[in-house]
Amino acid sequence: MPTGRTAVSRRQAVAAGVAAMTALATGCSTPAAIPPPKTVDDFDWQNFSGESLSLLMSEHPVSIAVREHLPEFEELTGISVSLETLSETDYMVKLLTELQSGAGSYDAFMSSQPMNFQYAGAGWIEDLLPWVEDDTKTSPKWDFEDFYPALIESLRWDQTEYEGAGQGGLWAIPANEEGYALFYRKDVLEEAGIAVPGTIEELIAAASQVHGTVVDGTEMNGFVSRGDKTYPTLNPCSTFFLAHGATDIVDGQAAVNSPESVAALEQWVELMQYAPLSASTYTWYEAQQDFISGNAVFYLDADHMAPDFEKSPIDGKVGYALPPEGPRGRGSSMWVWSLGMNGASRHKDAAWQFIQWATSKEFLTAAIDSGNMNPTRISVAEGEAMTAATADWGDYNEVWQEILAEYARWAYTPASRFPEIGDAWAVRIQSAVLGQQSPQEAMDEAAEKINAIIAD
Numbered sequence: 001m002p003t004g005r006t007a008v009s010r011r012q013a014v015a016a017g018v019a020a021m022t023a024l025a026t027g028c029s030t031p032a033a034i035p036p037p038k039t040v041d042d043f044d045w046q047n048f049s050g051e052s053l054s055l056l057m058s059e060h061p062v063s064i065a066v067r068e069h070l071p072e073f074e075e076l077t078g079i080s081v082s083l084e085t086l087s088e089t090d091y092m093v094k095l096l097t098e099l100q101s102g103a104g105s106y107d108a109f110m111s112s113q114p115m116n117f118q119y120a121g122a123g124w125i126e127d128l129l130p131w132v133e134d135d136t137k138t139s140p141k142w143d144f145e146d147f148y149p150a151l152i153e154s155l156r157w158d159q160t161e162y163e164g165a166g167q168g169g170l171w172a173i174p175a176n177e178e179g180y181a182l183f184y185r186k187d188v189l190e191e192a193g194i195a196v197p198g199t200i201e202e203l204i205a206a207a208s209q210v211h212g213t214v215v216d217g218t219e220m221n222g223f224v225s226r227g228d229k230t231y232p233t234l235n236p237c238s239t240f241f242l243a244h245g246a247t248d249i250v251d252g253q254a255a256v257n258s259p260e261s262v263a264a265l266e267q268w269v270e271l272m273q274y275a276p277l278s279a280s281t282y283t284w285y286e287a288q289q290d291f292i293s294g295n296a297v298f299y300l301d302a303d304h305m306a307p308d309f310e311k312s313p314i315d316g317k318v319g320y321a322l323p324p325e326g327p328r329g330r331g332s333s334m335w336v337w338s339l340g341m342n343g344a345s346r347h348k349d350a351a352w353q354f355i356q357w358a359t360s361k362e363f364l365t366a367a368i369d370s371g372n373m374n375p376t377r378i379s380v381a382e383g384e385a386m387t388a389a390t391a392d393w394g395d396y397n398e399v400w401q402e403i404l405a406e407y408a409r410w411a412y413t414p415a416s417r418f419p420e421i422g423d424a425w426a427v428r429i430q431s432a433v434l435g436q437q438s439p440q441e442a443m444d445e446a447a448e449k450i451n452a453i454i455a456d
Helices: 017-026 061-077 088-101 113-122 149-154 186-192 200-210 231-243 259-272 277-281 284-292 303-309 348-358 361-370 384-389 396-407 418-433 439-455
Strands: 052-058 080-086 108-111 173-178 180-185 221-224 296-302 318-321 335-341
Touching: 052 061, 052 088, 052 348, 061 080, 061 173, 061 348, 061 361, 080 088, 088 113, 108 113, 108 348, 113 335, 113 418, 149 173, 149 396, 173 303, 173 348, 180 186, 180 231, 180 303, 180 396, 186 200, 186 318, 200 221, 200 259, 200 296, 221 284, 231 259, 231 296, 231 418, 259 418, 259 439, 277 284, 284 296, 284 303, 296 303, 303 318, 303 396, 318 396, 335 348, 361 384, 418 439
Parallel strands: 052 080, 052 108, 221 296
Antiparallel strands: 108 335, 173 335, 180 296, 180 318
C-alpha cells in the first residue's frame, strides 16, 4: 500500500524479541569499545563533519521522506549517510538481530513504544534525554517543547516493569503519529438519514441499521475493524476499553477481566457482529482494504489512513469523527513511529545530529508531501502545509489533532514483554468475537495468561 507497511506489521517480529533477548546468553563475540561522545563548545551542524552514519528503517513515509531529503542533511552537516530500508516485518527481525549482537552496525533506526520498552529493558537503546538537554549538542532552534506532550510521554519509561509511562529515560523522538478515529461513509449515512454516531451505543445502533445496505451492487457490512489474534488488534479496541475507564494492569496484576474491561468487550463483540466473519482474522491491512473496497459503512482504525482513502475509489465519500464516547468519555491509544539511537553506536554524536534534523520543524513540514501523516509537532500540524494537504478531506485535519491533543495516549502498561502480554489478550478478544467464549470467560483466561507472564 502507499505507506509501505506490510500486512503482517507489528506482529511476530516484535514478539520474537524475547527469543532474541535469550540469544544474548549464547556466546556472542565481544564488540569493540564504544568511544565516548566528543566534547564541543557550542552547537554547530558541522561539528561532526567527515563522520559516517548507517541507518536502518522500515519502508514507510518516514523513511521515504528521509531518503528524498538526505542530500540536504549531508550538505548541512558534512556527515555521509547510508540508509537501508526493509519491509516492516523484515526490518523488525533484522533490527532485533542487530541490537542483540551489540555490533553497532546501525547507528540510528525507527522505533515505537513497545519496541522501546523491549530495547530499553535489554540495554540496547540510548537514553536521548541527556542529548536533548545538552545545549552544545542540540540546536537552539530545534524546540523540544513543540512536540505534542502525549507523544513524548509515550516514549518515556523508567525500565521498571508496571511503573507507568512518563518517567525515566526518553528512548526515541517522535516522527509519525497515529491515533484512532471513526471513519464512515458520508453518502450512506446521508441516504439513510442517520447522524454521525457520537457514542458507542449510537455506533452499534447505526451499524445495525445500515448493515446490508446495497451501494453500486455491493451489499455492505455495517462495520469493519481488526480482529487478528495479535496485539495490534488492541489499538482500535482501545477506543472502547478507555471509554469504559478500564486499565490493563493494577498493582502488578492483570485487570483485563475487570467489570469495566468486560463491559467494553461486550460492546466490541456486539459491534463486530456487523463486520464480515473474516474480520476475525484481519490485520489493519485487510480491514483497511475492505473499507476502501466499499464493503463497510463504519471503520475504526488509525487516523492517518486518510491519505489512502483519499486516493482510492471512495475518495470524497469518507467522513472523519472522534472515537465514540462511553461511560467514562472518549479514549484512544496511539502508535508512534520514532527515531532511536543504537546504544552500541560508535557515531552517537553524528546520530544525534541526524535524529534532531529528521524531527525538526523544517523536515517534518517537507515530509508532508511524502505522505508522512500526522506531524508530531504542534507548529507543523497547525501550519499552512498541513492545511493545504488536507483541504479536500473534510474534517480530517481538525479531528486527528483533537484526538491527539485531548484523547490519545499509550493505553497499556509499559513492559519489555508487552508483545507477549498483548498477544495473550488479543487471542481471547478474538475468541469472544467468534462466540467461542463469553467476554467474561475470555477475559478471565486472558488475565490468567497475563499474570503468568508477569510472574515469569
